[in-house]
Amino acid sequence: MSEITLRYFAWVRERIGAGEETVAPPADVRTVADLLAWLKARGPEYAHAFEQSHVIRAAIDQTHVPHETAIGEAREIAFFPPMTGG
Amino acid sequence: MATIHVQAEAFDAAAEAATLTKGRTDIGAVVTFTGICRDEAGSLAALELEHYPGMAEAEIARVVEEAEKRWPLAGVTAIHRHGRIAPGEDIVLVVTASAHRQAAFEAAEFLMDYLKTRAPFWKKEHRIDDSEGDWVEARDVDDHAAARWTERKAAE
Numbered sequence: 001m002s003e004i005t006l007r008y009f010a011w012v013r014e015r016i017g018a019g020e021e022t023v024a025p026p027a028d029v030r031t032v033a034d035l036l037a038w039l040k041a042r043g044p045e046y047a048h049a050f051e052q053s054h055v056i057r058a059a060i061d062q063t064h065v066p067h068e069t070a071i072g073e074a075r076e077i078a079f080f081p082p083m084t085g086g
Numbered sequence: 087m088a089t090i091h092v093q094a095e096a097f098d099a100a101a102e103a104a105t106l107t108k109g110r111t112d113i114g115a116v117v118t119f120t121g122i123c124r125d126e127a128g129s130l131a132a133l134e135l136e137h138y139p140g141m142a143e144a145e146i147a148r149v150v151e152e153a154e155k156r157w158p159l160a161g162v163t164a165i166h167r168h169g170r171i172a173p174g175e176d177i178v179l180v181v182t183a184s185a186h187r188q189a190a191f192e193a194a195e196f197l198m199d200y201l202k203t204r205a206p207f208w209k210k211e212h213r214i215d216d217s218e219g220d221w222v223e224a225r226d227v228d229d230h231a232a233a234r235w236t237e238r239k240a241a242e
Contacts, residue, residue: 007138009136009138009206009208010136010208010210010221011221013136059138059141059206062138062140062141062144062145063141063144064145064204078138078141078206080138080206080208081208081221081224082203082223082224083202083203083204083205083206083207083208083224084202084207084208084209084221084222084223084224085135085137085166085177085178085201085202085205085206085207085208085209086121086166086177086178086198086201086202086205086207086228
């Protein structure tokens with residue numbers, strides 16, 4: 001799989017300790033949920049950030065998507081907590 | 087036709103409403119909503135608003151597009167600030183214009199309900215005592231407020 005830019009916001013960003021990184025996940029990482037599971041195994045900071053993965057929201061190329069969405073040709077995937085703007 | 091801004095700077099709600107209606111004779115109603123930072127009984131020094139640049143604008147545009155499909159709007163302005171915002175300062179502005187008031191009122195409420203649950207912004211509290219504040223938690227009541235528009239559409 002080609003490289004994907006990952007972006008993290010709010011407490012997801014704080015727990016991971018970075019706002020952005022580039023990753024090349026293995027071919028069996030097909031969906032957003034697969035990517036979350038793969039990231040969680042990368043280290044304690046990821047495990048902490050994605051502890052309750054059901055509350056984490058995801059966006060592919062700046063559009064909200066559910067976790068079962070296939071990554072496909074995504075260039076940018078973002079993970080963040082529920083929004084609290086307005 | 088819609089005006090959408092994501093900015094650190096303050097905005098002038100009255101000026102934005104005036105701009106929306108200037109030179110128009112078809113508009114019979116303008117609703118202006120301003121969301122303001124509270125001090126939470128004196129405990130809050132400021133809110134820090136983080137956003138996802140690019141997606142914030144895109145998502146607000148998608149929400150505005152939905153409002154324009156549902157109501158006959160003559161104009162929409164949506165402005166959301168980011169960065170450090172002190173109590174008493176404005177955070178968000180929605181201005182809706184239509185021939186009649188019902189569309190303007192309803193569209194403004196719809197826009198705010200959807201902005202709160204879909205626009206990628208996150209608030210962090212800075213306390214007056216300098217202690218590390220918390221990220222504001224999303225409230226179920228906001229999700230319910232947004233969901234009722236979907237329910238209403240299904241019932242129509």
